[in-house]
Amino acid sequence: MSRHLLLEGASGVGKTTLILHTLGSFRRRAGGFVTQRMADESGFTKGFCLTPAGRAESAVIPYRPEQPGVFLLRGVDGANAFAKAGFRLLEQPERFPFLLLDEIGGIELLNPAAFFHLGELFFKTTPILSVLKSVENCERMIENGGAPGEMLQENLLFRKMLAENPEVELLSMNRENRDLVKEKIVELIGKVR
Numbered sequence: 001m002s003r004h005l006l007l008e009g010a011s012g013v014g015k016t017t018l019i020l021h022t023l024g025s026f027r028r029r030a031g032g033f034v035t036q037r038m039a040d041e042s043g044f045t046k047g048f049c050l051t052p053a054g055r056a057e058s059a060v061i062p063y064r065p066e067q068p069g070v071f072l073l074r075g076v077d078g079a080n081a082f083a084k085a086g087f088r089l090l091e092q093p094e095r096f097p098f099l100l101l102d103e104i105g106g107i108e109l110l111n112p113a114a115f116f117h118l119g120e121l122f123f124k125t126t127p128i129l130s131v132l133k134s135v136e137n138c139e140r141m142i143e144n145g146g147a148p149g150e151m152l153q154e155n156l157l158f159r160k161m162l163a164e165n166p167e168v169e170l171l172s173m174n175r176e177n178r179d180l181v182k183e184k185i186v187e188l189i190g191k192v193r
Contacts, residue, residue: 002169005130005188009173015131016059018103022185028054031096033089035103038063050085053100076171082108097192105133107147110152119161122168127192
């Protein structure tokens with residue numbers, strides 16, 4: 001098995017929920033972050049924030065713009081806000097038995113330093129469990145006017161770099177293969193316990 005496992009799939013298929021459920025309390029030992037969707041009372045997405053991986057309990061949290069780590073709200077420079085919060089959460093990755101990077105491959109890649117730093121992590125020895133924004137999700141965000149067109153180009157370039165790394169396995173998740181994905185997560189975590 002590869003050292004790093006990346007999951008991709010449609011929004012709402014349950015990637016983050018499956019990861020958090022499968023890791024259970026072991027996630028408290030993870031470095032990195034979980035991108036949590038901030039929703040209002042009706043469930044409408046108002047933004048996203050980065051939460052330290054060890055503290056993330058769920059994929060969705062109540063909307064609070066003052067929440068630490070907010071990086072994507074209307075009127076906020078998402079690429080630079082992500083880089084600022086994300087860099088803090090990725091300091092000294094070797095201190096952790098593994099990193100959880102949920103989600104990468106989006107707006108943060110428009111910041112060259114973030115692109116480089118995230119890419120560099122996949123060439124280190126600390127195992128990584130990650131969610132990678134799918135091409136389809138990038139395209140949808142661009143079509144809806146929520147992201148610049150360059151985001152897709154950066155996502156594709158980042159994917160190319162990952163595909164050239166023999167230590168990276170990219171697995172597409174859907175509702176039918178949840179058990180297989182769970183087995184892969186358990187296998188990866190079993191190597192670092």
